Amino acid sequence: MTAPAEDRVPLGMIHGRFQPFHLGHREYLHLALDRSEELIVGITNPDPWQIAEEAASSHRHREDANPFTFFERLRMVRAVLLDDGIPLERVYIIPFPVNLPERWDSYVPDGAVHFVRVFSEWEQTKVDRLREHGYRAEILTPGIEKEIEATEVRRRLAAGGDWRALVPPGTARVIEVIEAQRAAAGAR
Numbered sequence: 001m002t003a004p005a006e007d008r009v010p011l012g013m014i015h016g017r018f019q020p021f022h023l024g025h026r027e028y029l030h031l032a033l034d035r036s037e038e039l040i041v042g043i044t045n046p047d048p049w050q051i052a053e054e055a056a057s058s059h060r061h062r063e064d065a066n067p068f069t070f071f072e073r074l075r076m077v078r079a080v081l082l083d084d085g086i087p088l089e090r091v092y093i094i095p096f097p098v099n100l101p102e103r104w105d106s107y108v109p110d111g112a113v114h115f116v117r118v119f120s121e122w123e124q125t126k127v128d129r130l131r132e133h134g135y136r137a138e139i140l141t142p143g144i145e146k147e148i149e150a151t152e153v154r155r156r157l158a159a160g161g162d163w164r165a166l167v168p169p170g171t172a173r174v175i176e177v178i179e180a181q182r183a184a185a186g187a188r
Contacts, residue, residue, distance in 0.1 A: 042096025
């Protein structure tokens with residue numbers, strides 16, 4: 001369901017670590033796309049050497065919480081977009097250094113509306129930080145409970161559990177390729 005034209009913005013933006021890109025992230029993407037003519041998908045923590053600990057989120061900075069590279073996550077998002085028939089010319093996938101607000105102007109065009117789903121103190125911190133730096137931030141689906149945690153997807157991946165039920169098919173295909181490449185590299 002697409003929002004009425006008067007409720008749509010020319011350029012929206014979502015952001016997340018997408019470690020990995022799961023079904024909840026897919027819903028978030030579609031909600032923002034419904035509100036935007038074009039959408040920027042900002043992949044946070046793009047550079048492992050610039051990941052900072054955040055008081056509002058105790059795990060975001062840990063190595064085990066960031067197993068996929070920026071490019072691997074970009075591939076996941078792109079695979080989901082293609083599977084869902086979303087024209088790639090409507091979506092830009094970029095790195096977004098969420099913990100470096102002094103650099104945001106280099107990544108985010110003027111007038112972009114940041115759509116955020118608030119499930120915890122961390123997401124509210126992002127909204128507050130965006131607004132403090134002069135960006136327009138709108139909360140999507142306020143009050144909704146988070147149904148899928150990337151932490152659970154990663155736990156199931158590590159344990160050999162049923163992680164595929166928590167991710168879109170495009171993400172599953174990309175992860176399977178990544179795992180095969182990592183296994184082949186480890187066998188050398």
